[in-house]
Amino acid sequence: MAAAVALSRRAFLSHLPLRFFSSLTVSPAILSSPAASSAPRLNLDDTERLYASVPTVDLLSSLGMLYTMAMEPAVDLGMAVMRSPAVMERRVLREAVVGAVRRTVYRKFCAGEDAEEAERTLGRLWERGLRGIVNYGMEDADDGSTCDRNLAGFIKTVEMMAKMPPDSVSFACVKITAICPIHLLERISDLLRWEKKHPSCHLPWKQTSFSILTNSSPLYHTLTTPPPLTQEEEVQLQLSYSRLTTLCKRCADTNLPLLVDAEYTSVQPAIDYMIYSASLEFNANAKKQRPIVYGTLQSYLKDAKERLVQAVDEAEKAGISIGFKLVRGAYLSRESYLAKSLGVVSPIHSTIQETHTCYNDCAAFLLERMVKGSASVVLATHNLETGRIAAAKVEELGLGKGDQRLQFAQLMGMGDGLSLGLRNAGFQVSKYLVFGTVEQVIPYLLRRAEENRGFLSTSTLDRQLLMKELKRRLKAAVMGK
Structure with a gap:
């Protein structure tokens, strides 16, 4: 993919007039702070104002990359190369691929190779009135020693x-898969699903938490009685939870909330179990202010709304505030393939519109509970209509746009037009910043490639807005000659 991206990007840029590069400049100064009230409504029509803080060369680079990522054959080839053991296990070929990825998609979607580079990226965003959700890009650890090393990296990031x-x-931000071995998360999830099927099942290691699953949740992963955790597995579980609480304590000490990412359904029950246990411990004093621990809800899952309502209701009964990042979901291919291989119905909504509806319903529910002081929400979306609906709901409920319990978020390299529009409307807006070496973040980059492939992908709006602004700047340069 990287080589194809580089070639297509050069081809795209080569078709633009040379004077386009030499005569156009845009002041990097930001028009207003996020708290300003000069643009109270979400408006993406005025691209001159929208991209006033973005130099032309950055717009060109972004547009070239997004057009290339929308070319399915190029993306499919690139994904196949990065997933190929025959390529990635050969030193010379791997170095060539990694080098090409670093120069192209890595620069688009990642904040740097280490904490220092991520810090510089964060500073550049802040100058444009945007904030950062910073994630040390580690995931899928296999053993305890790897989990310990990953935890040290997360602590350094905080x-x-x-x-x-x-x-x-x-x-x-953290992925539980980086601080708890994958096989253990699978084992815990199996036992939690079996407990849902058979409530009399006793799990002696289980700490106080909220309900994890609902009657509509997918339970097909666990078809037979799973063996109980061994003594060694119970020790590993305690160590894993200790890693999470260590990170939560460090975040609490610095008053920096911690977002825990969601994963695929085969391990998500165990992740939710750990999140809810940590929420009970660290969110007890969070009424009318941000909680310390946030989970993530994927609205493409059919049971998303039911699980959300269940968790928030139980949090209210426990007297704590609960936080959620709301996303659409990033494991569609994996979930669909697994369900098909088992001969069961997919846990994902049948149509994209059903996912949009679920997302908007969940967002409205969380905003309403936010008024009561029992919930906080990060609306992570690249969808313009969702942004407009949520912004209208905020106004309807009389919520303050500067309220720290409400955040909008988009991934670095995606949804930039929406990010800037929400910023101009006065909302708190963050970009999700993953950092780490190219080898470390390849799984993340593959998910971004999957999301952006095809001309009807989530990047469509960005391409339209970027092209509109570049045409406007070209016209202005020609008229000014």
């Missing part, structure tokens, strides 16, 4: 962010 201006960073 300490780095604590030195940044307070309003430049909105969250730290």
Whole structure:
């Protein structure tokens, strides 16, 4: 994919007039702070104002990359190369692929190779009135020693962010798969699903938590009685939970909330179990302010709304505030393939419109509970209509746009037009920043490639807005000659 991206990008740029590069400049100064009220409504029509803080060369680079990522044959080839053991296990070929990825898609979607580079990326975003959700890009650990190393990296990231201006960073972020071995998450999820099927099942290791699954949740992963955790597995579980609480404590000490990402359904029950246990411990004093621990809800799952309502209701009964990042979901191919291989109905909504509806319903529910002080929400979306609906709901409920319990978020390299439009409308907006070496973040890059492939992908709006602004700047340059 990387080589194809580089070639297509050069081809795209070569068709633009040379004077387009030499005569157009845009002041990088931001028009207003996120709290300003000069543009109270979400408006993406005025691209001159929208992209006033973005240099032309950055617009060109983004548009070239997005058009290339929309070319399915190029993306499919690139994904096949990055997933190929025959390529990635050969040193010379791997170095060639990694080098090409670093120069192209890595620069588009990632914040750098280490905490220092991520800090510089964060600073550039802050100058444009955007904040950062910073994630040390580790996932899918196999053993305890790897989990310990990953935890050290996450702690270092939190300490780095604590030195940044307070309003430049909105969250730290972690994947439980990086601090708890995958096989253990699978085992715990199996036992939690079996407990849902058979409530009399006793799990002696289970700590106080909220209900994990509902009657509509997918339980087909666990068809027979799973063996109980061994003594060694129980020790591993305690160590894993200790890693999570260590990270939560460090975040609490710096008053920096922690977002825990969602994963595929085969391990998500165990992740939710750990999140809810940590929420009970760290969110107890979060009424009318941000919780410390946030989970993630994927609205493409059919049971999403039911699980959300269940968790928030139980949090209210426990007297704590609960936080959620709301996303559409990033494992569609994996979930669909697994369900098909088992001969069961997919856990994902049948149509994209059903997913949009579920997302908007969940967002409205969380905003309503936010009024009561029992919930906080990060609306992670690249969908313009969702942004407009959510912004209208905020106005309807009389919520303050500067309320720290409400955040909008988009991935670095995606949804930039929506990010800037929401910023101009006065909302708190963050970009999700993953950092790490190219080899570490390849799984993340593959998911971004999957999301952007095809001309009807989530990047369609970005391409339209970028092209509109580049045409406007070209016209202005020609008229000015």
